[in-house]
Amino acid sequence: MHKDIENLIENLGSTFSSNYGHDFLQSWDKSDSDIKATLLATKILRQMHKHGISAKAFASGTAISIFKDQSTRTRYSFDSATNFLGLNPIELDLGKSQVAHGETTKETVNMVSFLTRTIGIRDDIYLGIGHNYISEVAQFVQQGFDEGVLHNRPAVINLQSDRDHPTQSMADLAHLEEHFGGLENLRGKKIAMTWAYSPSYGKPLSVPQGIIGLMTRFGANVTLAHPQNFDLIPDIVETSKNNAQQSGGTFHMTNSMEEAFKDADIVYPKSWASYSIMEKRTELLNSGDKNAYENLEKEALAENASHKDWECTEKMMSLTNNALYMHCLPADITGVSCKEGEVESSVFDRYRKELYQEASYKPFVIAAMILLGQSKDPAKTLHKLLQCNSALLS
Amino acid sequence: MHKDIENLIENLGSTFSSNYGHDFLQSWDKSDSDIKATLLATKILRQMHKHGISAKAFASGTAISIFKDQSTRTRYSFDSATNFLGLNPIELDLGKSQVAHGETTKETVNMVSFLTRTIGIRDDIYLGIGHNYISEVAQFVQQGFDEGVLHNRPAVINLQSDRDHPTQSMADLAHLEEHFGGLENLRGKKIAMTWAYSPSYGKPLSVPQGIIGLMTRFGANVTLAHPQNFDLIPDIVETSKNNAQQSGGTFHMTNSMEEAFKDADIVYPKSWASYSIMEKRTELLNSGDKNAYENLEKEALAENASHKDWECTEKMMSLTNNALYMHCLPADITGVSCKEGEVESSVFDRYRKELYQEASYKPFVIAAMILLGQSKDPAKTLHKLLQCNSALLS
Amino acid sequence: MHKDIENLIENLGSTFSSNYGHDFLQSWDKSDSDIKATLLATKILRQMHKHGISAKAFASGTAISIFKDQSTRTRYSFDSATNFLGLNPIELDLGKSQVAHGETTKETVNMVSFLTRTIGIRDDIYLGIGHNYISEVAQFVQQGFDEGVLHNRPAVINLQSDRDHPTQSMADLAHLEEHFGGLENLRGKKIAMTWAYSPSYGKPLSVPQGIIGLMTRFGANVTLAHPQNFDLIPDIVETSKNNAQQSGGTFHMTNSMEEAFKDADIVYPKSWASYSIMEKRTELLNSGDKNAYENLEKEALAENASHKDWECTEKMMSLTNNALYMHCLPADITGVSCKEGEVESSVFDRYRKELYQEASYKPFVIAAMILLGQSKDPAKTLHKLLQCNSALLS
Incomplete structure (x- = not known):
């Protein structure tokens, strides 16, 4: 038994x-x-x-x-x-x-x-x-x-x-292993970890960092895409590069969402905060300067709002190799949880069951x-x- | 063993x-x-x-x-x-x-x-x-x-x-079964579910609804009593009528507490909100109109205060067939938890142990x-x- | 096994x-x-x-x-x-x-x-x-x-x-039993339960009361030391005297920290509130008189501040018989958790591991x-x- x-x-x-x-x-x-x-x-x-x-x-x-x-x-x-x-x-x-x-x-x-x-x-x-x-x-x-x-x-x-965010990235990996029938099948697959627009700017960098740091270890071709200024912590990017080299995969960076989605087997479009904003936030942590905080927020919102085109639409999905859509949830769904968000609702709906299973790990x-x-x-x-x-x- | x-x-x-x-x-x-x-x-x-x-x-x-x-x-x-x-x-x-x-x-x-x-x-x-x-x-x-x-x-x-409120009504039923030595002994018993005055107006309707919806199923004669405007949800009243008919009992409604208490074997006097007030409350839920809310509260308190005579006193109890007093607790006890309330303190005290046992289910x-x-x-x-x-x- | x-x-x-x-x-x-x-x-x-x-x-x-x-x-x-x-x-x-x-x-x-x-x-x-x-x-x-x-x-x-505070005093007793290799070894030991200065005045009296009430039962020589007005509840002091008499130990009170520390085997220096302040606080509990409360606080702080010399320093420790330092934690450590506190940081550091073990009981x-x-x-x-x-x- x-x-x-x-x-x-x-x-x-x-x-x-x-x-x-x-x-x-x-x-x-x-x-x-x-x-x-x-x-x-x-x-x-x-x-x-x-x-x-x-x-x-x-x-x-x-x-x-x-x-x-x-x-x-x-x-x-x-x-x-x-x-x-x-x-x-x-x-x-x-x-x-x-x-x-x-x-x-x-x-x-x-x-x-x-x-x-x-x-x-x-x-x-x-x-x-x-x-x-x-x-x-x-x-x-x-x-x-x-x-x-x-x-x-x-x-x-x-x-x-x-x-x-290792409990997230490991759950994602478990989901990929199940979906593709084994870790070895990730070899040669194109994984697009991309930024996406969300009105609630200011989310941590830990999910994209966790994904590039882990998914580069199994021979996949990982592309990281984000607008300028939305960089990740440099040493983690370095680690990801080294991982890719050692595992026989590739690691590529771009400022174009289209380039990342092109022929991708897996897409992970998700909002995160601008790196420089995050750095300033830490500097202000102990200052207690309310004005500076409010100005920082305004600056962040303006920068954020200029990238509303970074959305995972049906059109974007059509560029991919019938890619698996992933997200750590909750996602900002256009027309559902917000006016303009990370993902078009029909894309989200088609993958809802898969997303719940991803989370179940x-x-x-x-x-x-x-x-x-x-x-x-x-x-x-x-x-x-x-x-x-x-x-x-x- | x-x-x-x-x-x-x-x-x-x-x-x-x-x-x-x-x-x-x-x-x-x-x-x-x-x-x-x-x-x-x-x-x-x-x-x-x-x-x-x-x-x-x-x-x-x-x-x-x-x-x-x-x-x-x-x-x-x-x-x-x-x-x-x-x-x-x-x-x-x-x-x-x-x-x-x-x-x-x-x-x-x-x-x-x-x-x-x-x-x-x-x-x-x-x-x-x-x-x-x-x-x-x-x-x-x-x-x-x-x-x-x-x-x-x-x-x-x-x-x-x-x-x-089925966990309450089922606990009450378990208590009645124990008290009367079996569900079959509820047949022909008179159960009075009545409104009672409490300064904290606005309590849910779920307890009286739960009681009439459940207690009508065992051949008892259930009387529901309340002042005008303190009706319950119509379809649940209908269900209770049907239950009574099918179980061989009766279901009766009145605006007189005395009539309900007369010869009752079980009394359940308890405050609840006026139906129309409850309806308006839901309407105001999303309006955010503070003035309307305050006016509604004033209106409710005035209506409520005109029924202070609905109290389970010793005199009321003497109308009954030595009835068992029930309550979901906490009760508003006159002179103990409030100035004027649902029940006279000597009545409550006499049934305190029984009430605790009722709750223990x-x-x-x-x-x-x-x-x-x-x-x-x-x-x-x-x-x-x-x-x-x-x-x-x- | x-x-x-x-x-x-x-x-x-x-x-x-x-x-x-x-x-x-x-x-x-x-x-x-x-x-x-x-x-x-x-x-x-x-x-x-x-x-x-x-x-x-x-x-x-x-x-x-x-x-x-x-x-x-x-x-x-x-x-x-x-x-x-x-x-x-x-x-x-x-x-x-x-x-x-x-x-x-x-x-x-x-x-x-x-x-x-x-x-x-x-x-x-x-x-x-x-x-x-x-x-x-x-x-x-x-x-x-x-x-x-x-x-x-x-x-x-x-x-x-x-x-x-019996869970504290019993944990302290378990620690002493372990440290001295048996309760019988407390006989004849000098235990100094003394007040100490802390900027956060107003702490309960329960720890010192618990310590004198319990530690007097094993033949030890217990000295209670505090500034004037920082008395403990009288009947508990009486109980401690009786305990000492019955157990063959002694119970002594003084207003001098030095006297208490002199030749002590165990020291327990800790802040607590002035007794008269505590009494007034209870009286004000139901009055809701905000002014009176603020005045009480000012009074308490002033009284408290006049005893900053009650600190467990290295110099004070040198008066003892290489005493074990005890505390219920958290302690107010001078230069660490506050500017001026109950204990000098080098004393605390030397006993840190022992203090953690005391707490572990x-x-x-x-x-x-x-x-x-x-x-x-x-x-x-x-x-x-x-x-x-x-x-x-x-």
Whole structure:
């Protein structure tokens, strides 16, 4: 029974994973083998859920979430994923202030980790702030564990920083693997990660950065397209170039949406903020200068509004090789959620079911990241769970 | 051991239930047999709790609650009930706006249902809004399940809409069954559902509607009493008339509290808003006209204040056949929680213990609704739970 | 396997505990034997956690917390502790008003206790209010249980009142036991509980009261030091004197920090509010007189500011017998969290790891209090948990 799941677990057992004892902060910190193990665990946990098999590897334990930016969906994903593993999710409000406090953070993080197995953090608003804060938290729990203050070393999970959004990009990758029947089939495919217009300017850069940083690792031809001034963080662009070179793919940048869409197999059109605006926003963070803030907003809106032609229309889609349309949701749909947006409603509607399925991987990606971070031998843990399956619900 | 619980489970096994795969939105959508199965499951789960037997039919899974109106008690009931079944309760704040958003609601509901087994919703403030929203949510999870986006189809539970409050009316029914030693003993009993004065005008119509819609199904003689203009939704009144006719009871309406209390076996005196005020409130929902709102409030308060004589006093109680006093709680008690209210304090005090017991059924009603909605063979599930009972607490 | 834990459980089995069916509101309500049983259970549960052994004595059940004052750390401690025992923590917002409502409180408390095993309450701001409220809640659940409304009688846990902070003092005691290798080694030790300056005047008196009320029971020489007007509640000081006499220790009061620190083995320097200010604050609670409140604050700040010399500096520490520095955290550290505070940063830094460990006992203290309050035979319960340990995480 459940022979297919058994096989996947065997595969996982023979995939070298160095995730144990570590966090998941940026996909590019992880080896190819670590990425593959995470994808495999995602698939296994999703199958177990589908067949009503308990994945409660933990008898008890707390899962802390910290959101420095609003969230309903990611909060749900984290809460449902940690409950699925047997943990109890608790959201902590550690204040909305974005500046890390050193000693204060160290103390608080240890105080809420005595029975904690994972800490999920979203801190994505300020360039140069979020990732540093999340990294500090990871350091502090490591120190607490090394000093014997903590019995376990919680796995810190990046639920979206200013740099990466790995639970999103890994869910997207899982979706692509399923859609194209295997990661190896991404080789030679053209993936267009493009900017798109949205009236709610100012969205983080983490999704496009996460996509180019991850999708360049499997031999695909990745094109990044955006208007001038909407650049991404330079070192992540460099990483993507190197990834493409090493994987036998290509990485290309352009300021033309048409060029990116031309013959694409996959398109990911999405709004993000202008890089210089994001930089200024961080500078203004501590100044408290209200006028400067309002001026910055006006400037940003004007720049943004000049690119309304960056929309994923039926006409744009016709340039592609019958491409798969992707989005992290929610999308700004023209005529539905806003007057002029990222995507034409007929395009969105045609891919709605696919988009929901893309999103459905996220809780299992989060669960996989936690399990691999906390379990020395995840294949053995999953095997035991499968063995002692005794569902009571008839 | 636990022979009594075994017997109840056997009864449940032989009661035809079509609740599986369905929601619990209005009691009048359910067959008599479905209602009986729900009552039986309520009783079984309550007995299991009393004897410290685990009812964790689910190894894991999320229970979403959405409150578009404040609540401490119902929130507790839902959270404790879902935990009792093995689920993890999470409250989602989907905005207080009462207008359903179609596409946006569809997407959000699916995004928070990937590992969800039940969604409990309270949306009771605006006539013509709440029930529609809850029904839409039910449709959207059905669609998500049919499309293969959701592994399970969550049971949607009405925690109070503008039309019905079935977790309340079913708890009341369970209380009556216990009090009178069986549902068959309600036949021929006079039940007075009457309006009563409260300074906090504007309460939903769902409790009286729920009571007349349910209590007319068991051969009782139900009288609905209220001042002019405090009518209930016409089609629910019609349903109650039909119920009474089919069950061999009667349904009677009057504008006299005395007439309703005369020889009653059960009295349920409770404040609710004037129907016309409720209609106008919905009309004003989207207008944003502050003046109109304030005028409406003044009008409502004046109308309300002219009926202070509608109070459940000792004198009123003496008209009855030593009636059982019921209330959904909290009651507005004269001289305790307000100057002039629904009930005289000596009446309330005499029934306090009974009222608490009436309320105690609610978590088990909610658990029963979820279990029957999610379990194909609830008798088998409960039997297995009883068998593998291995309480660790000594 | 786990022979050490087995031995501790045997010890617990032979320690007479009358905690079952009772609450934990003040340490001085408890016999020496009850205190020892609680300490033992704390140690056992902590060891079980360290070795990954499940402590889920409860299959399900709700753990209610009520915070009438803000808290991140204690909320985490309560939530993680109750999850560790198998309960589901829910925070209820019962309003911030500090005045108990009698009938209303009775009803609400019963309504949220049908499936509840414990209620943890923090109500520490107003002298003469918090403890009374918590005691009332305890009375009401007792009554509900006696009347048959509640299947179980939840254990009420004081998470900090105006009088005591037993989860803190018991965690401190567990830390001292560990540090000095046994409670018997506290005999003859000098413990200095002293006031210290902090810019955030107005902190509750419960920590120093809890410390002198508990630490005087083990033959230690306890000195309480504070500036004039910073007295503690008189009857608790009396209790501490009596405790010292009975335990063969001493209890001494002084207005000199130096005198307290001289040759001390343990120092606990911490800010608290002036007693007369606290009394006036309660008087103003219901007056709503804004001016009076502002004047009170000015008065308090001025009085407070005249004692900046009460700081735990290196120089002060050099007076001691190489004392252990203790604090309930967070401390006001000079130059770190404030300009002038309770402790010099080099002193704090030297004891940081010890302070974190002191804090780490709190979740296990809370779990022990609940377990002993709910389990008739806690040794048997813990033994069974140890026996059926079948951790799935590899």
